[in-house]
Amino acid sequence: MSVKYAMLGILAEKDLHGYELKSSFDEKVGEFWSLNYGQIYTTLDRLEKEELVTYDRQTQDKRPDRKIFSITRKGRKELDEWLATPVNRVRALRDEFFVKLVFMDKNNPAPVLDLIEKQKALYLKQMNRLTHQKIELKKKPKAPDALTTELLMDAGLFHAEADIKWLTLCESKIKAAMKK
Amino acid sequence: MIELKNAGKKYQQGQQEIHALRDVSLSIKKGEFLSVMGASGSGKSTLLNLIGGLDQPTGGEIFIDGRPLHGISDDELTLIRRRRVGFIFQFFNLLPILTAVENVSLPLLLEGTPFSQIRPKAVSLLEQMGLGARVEHRPEQLSGGEMQRVAIARALVANPAVLLADEPTGNLDSHTSEDIFMLLKSLNDRGQTIVMVTHDPRAAAYGSRIITLKDGSVSEDISIGGQAA
Numbered sequence: 001m002s003v004k005y006a007m008l009g010i011l012a013e014k015d016l017h018g019y020e021l022k023s024s025f026d027e028k029v030g031e032f033w034s035l036n037y038g039q040i041y042t043t044l045d046r047l048e049k050e051e052l053v054t055y056d057r058q059t060q061d062k063r064p065d066r067k068i069f070s071i072t073r074k075g076r077k078e079l080d081e082w083l084a085t086p087v088n089r090v091r092a093l094r095d096e097f098f099v100k101l102v103f104m105d106k107n108n109p110a111p112v113l114d115l116i117e118k119q120k121a122l123y124l125k126q127m128n129r130l131t132h133q134k135i136e137l138k139k140k141p142k143a144p145d146a147l148t149t150e151l152l153m154d155a156g157l158f159h160a161e162a163d164i165k166w167l168t169l170c171e172s173k174i175k176a177a178m179k180k
Numbered sequence: 181m182i183e184l185k186n187a188g189k190k191y192q193q194g195q196q197e198i199h200a201l202r203d204v205s206l207s208i209k210k211g212e213f214l215s216v217m218g219a220s221g222s223g224k225s226t227l228l229n230l231i232g233g234l235d236q237p238t239g240g241e242i243f244i245d246g247r248p249l250h251g252i253s254d255d256e257l258t259l260i261r262r263r264r265v266g267f268i269f270q271f272f273n274l275l276p277i278l279t280a281v282e283n284v285s286l287p288l289l290l291e292g293t294p295f296s297q298i299r300p301k302a303v304s305l306l307e308q309m310g311l312g313a314r315v316e317h318r319p320e321q322l323s324g325g326e327m328q329r330v331a332i333a334r335a336l337v338a339n340p341a342v343l344l345a346d347e348p349t350g351n352l353d354s355h356t357s358e359d360i361f362m363l364l365k366s367l368n369d370r371g372q373t374i375v376m377v378t379h380d381p382r383a384a385a386y387g388s389r390i391i392t393l394k395d396g397s398v399s400e401d402i403s404i405g406g407q408a409a
Binding site for chain 1: 362365380381384386387390399400402404
């Protein structure tokens with residue numbers, strides 16, 4: 001799971017305690033991914049057992065000690081390997097829309113064609129909104145991580161484009177099948 | 181500022197009557213960046229040609245800034261096309277034997293304005309397009325993105341009421357395309373009305389309004405406006 005690597009990546013930049021780690025996680029990938037504190041601490045426990053991170057205890061006045069986590073040499077090596085490995089898994093076909101397609105009435109395609117058209121318009125609207133967000137981002141003076149945000153927005157746009165193209169092909173093939 | 185009222189275009193193909201555009205009513209506001217989407221054969225090029233005065237409707241009316249584009253003589257249409265409309269195309273359509281600055285000057289040269297009077301404006305437009313160092317280059321010495329920038333400068337030289345773009349990045353890679361769209365968007369931010377036809381949803385998404393044509397009619401009309409904060 002990439003939560004593990006996201007956390008290793010954050011700790012590779014700086015030693016942090018759990019709370020700071022959560023803030024940093026939210027700042028970097030929070031728009032796409034939300035984690036609660038429980039998940040953060042469970043993952044840290046696991047990383048520690050695997051000797052990928054370690055911690056120092058910091059004593060606090062009138063409060064329990066807190067743990068400052070840092071990445072180990074082993075952790076850094078594993079992160080570097082992960083970063084250099086391409087992602088093999090193509091997005092799984094488990095969209096809600098695919099399920100609808102499976103259960104559509106093959107003898108009565110009109111509602112499906114209607115659904116496809118609505119779905120395409122929806123994706124186009126999303127692309128429109130996302131593109132204008134990207135334009136605003138590009139106009140601003142460069143904030144840290146602006147490039148990453150822009151690249152992730154691009155990924156969103158390309159995925160939506162692929163969905164629209166695929167839906168257009170569905171439309172065309174369903175219509176062709178109707179004529180037979 | 182551009183008004184189509186039940187505009188239609190049909191033509192005869194052998195025994196068959198083809199409706200390229202059916203009864204399209206559409207109002208394009210000043211300062212709008214309109215994207216026109218649609219598959220090939222949906223009528224989007226016909227729509228662009230009608231707005232640009234390259235073709236006349238067989239039915240209905242079209243007005244640009246209140247002036248009719250329908251039922252006028254070819255000479256009148258040519259004048260409107262030259263003065264009110266700027267075009268950019270997928271394959272740039274620059275003249276290979278002319279330099280960048282000469283290509284940009286061409287629309288005004290055709291009007292009879294002497295080159296010496298046009299040149300400063302043409303150079304300044306090329307500079308705005310980031311091509312200050314390419315003024316005397318010929319198209320073959322320029323990259324695709326640079327050629328499209330020259331074409332945009334040429335389209336703007338006569339201060340057109342509307343800039344019409346036909347798949348302007350159909351021949352460019354994704355990164356260069358994005359630069360061109362950011363350029364078009366910045367022109368639009370300064371008030372330039374733009375109408376762009378494309379089949380590419382990523383291109384269309386730059387518009388403040390997107391209409392989709394299907395079988396010669398408008399099937400979808402969405403707008404979030406460039407007002408997105």
